[in-house]
Amino acid sequence: MYNSLTKNLDTLKKMFASSADFTVREMTLSAQSSVKAAIITIEGMCSKEVIALSVINPLLAYSFSEASSNIIFDEIKTSVLTSSEIVEFNTFDEAVMFSTSGFALLAVDGTDRMLAIGVQGFSFRGVSEPESEVVQRGSREGFTEPLRINMTLIRRRIKSPDLVFETITVGSESQTQLMLCYLQKSVSPEILKKIRNRLKNCNLETVLASGYLTEYLEDKGSKSIFSGVGISERPDTVCGKLTEGRVAILIDGTPAVIILPHLFVEEFQSVDDYSNRPYYATFIRILKYLSFFIAVYLPALYTAFAQFHPEYFPTGLLIKTSESLSQTPLPVTLEVVIITFVYEIMREAGLRIPKPLGHAVSIVGALVIGESAVSAGFISSSTLMVVATAAICSYVTSPLYPPITVLRFSFVIIGGIFGLWGIVLASCVVMINMCAKTSLGVPYMSSLAPFSLKSMRDVFIRADWKSLSKRTIKVQKFPETEDSYADKN
Template identity: 50%
Template structure:
């Protein structure tokens, strides 16, 4: 959802979606290339790009990958996304998704390729960089100082949701000296009646939370909302009263869950990493969490999305492109010179 801006979104018929894009970019450089995918379904796909911005090598690579898809039936853009992902060893994808025509048009104007699939309202963006998960359409309608605040809040929420439970488990198990004395005494008093080790308690309550979230998501919306609210209140209160979990752990999980919704495009990734950091924190302590965080950063920096570093422009660093990464400068500066992804440092395509 956005506070200000278009409320229009893609729909299932591909022709309507193509019209939405064309209505926003009335340039002769905008090209829409129809393709077929799926051995039996012959599903319509549409590659959308600007000829004066896109790198020919990027376009050839995408065409080749789509032409080599062996799947018989393609019913959704998620069917072809794994074939466009250049690094299956990374937990983070370098193929983005959006339901907004304005977002797709903005990405196309930077030299990317948009892919529409008939039968789904979600378009694919190739390539997609890690820092774009922390951007939203409201960043460009709000004043710059507030947009910067929102962006930093999202970065903070990302690290908060993957590291807080693991840090809590590690500090309570191996490094109690890291906690203030008053807080440590409160945690100790709350945990003394819990029959499980701290790491098992954290895994149990996170599993229950994921169970309730999935149930609320799959049920019809009115029932799903009721299940989520009632389940959280009743089960959480009953578990604390029965001594199965402690009140501080409930607070940690609540803050973690709230933070995970701040960056919705990374929801799947942070869920898996959260469980991983809990296990690492419960077995190796803070040193294990530091090592895991370092490995995550190394993995991010090693991913090469179609010849472009996935962490660009942070790594390799480029000051010009940083004007819309950790900060967002005003439109008078941002719109003066358009960014082309093939001009980013470390890029192997032209």
């Protein structure tokens, strides 16, 4: 920066291309010789009332005893301003970052430093329950878009100095602020180092959502349709993972928080599991696993049995299924693929159209595609029932919906071409890929492969809190992880 206020203002105006929301409030400070100063803000990002009360009024009312610009600058910082958040800086890049984050910049003529004053006043959505992670018991609070509010939601639940928030900026154009959140005594230094390096090597111009970063945070050489990056919008879920040695990445402007490392079995866990009695939580968790396999395999097994292995059907079911399929013009494989594809179109339409029209899509799908198509003989009732059952089961584990959809289509086509043995072979390939996948050096299939008996207390079953509270298993201590090797050596 320059010592001249005029040069600094001209440089910032050029950087912002004289944008309409770039505002400058120039003033003259009361001193032995008049000293010029300026307040620089981005309109709509700051609270005008707070600026007037905590910045402008104190500056104009204060009489400075010294004429030196540097002394006046230091006196403003220590004795004049009443704001609780004041940061000193001396580069134009920092000036852009602070001003676009809702800070007011104070520049004084004759010094190459500026002050960033916390007077944020932009509008934002309040804290509300997340729609994607609904719980019956527990907190109704979910993350929102402002970064500082999300930090507060976590700090309220973990009142420990061991909780650390570390700032990182990504995106050459968006300059998006991230917060690495972790517990110092629980986190693995190796995992933390990997996350820092991958975020620093993230060559993106803009980062507007968690999906921009997930590919950079995945381990190289362990590509899969399953993601080793967890996403959550609930602060209680994030706090629970932090105690296990995880790292949470809070992104400014989005309520979705990234959790690393992430394991496959965690897709079947929820906050309600730990609020209910162990026997019921175990029942719900087993129900989720069964729903996952039904959603993936039921249409494929139906296709393979109907086309290649009809002897596997019970006699009564075989007669009904054969009669239903004989009245339709399409092969069973093509029939299942078409119905599944049409269902995905209806689902996407239901997500994108305005809510008042959602009921119309449901009526059209139920009457036209369902009842009318069966009555006209375009599709069989048994096929429609199988696809509908698989579709309903896929929502039980909604975070896994994308891989479930891809696997369902793939297995239906493989089952229609190669039969049951093709499905078995494809399943082996998927299992090998999942077992080979890692998340920051932690096997994605822990605690199943490699097997850990201690961790099984919270996989298929949910042990009581007396057992769970005896020892918290850190994620870096799972067998076959890179950290576990380091500990042994």
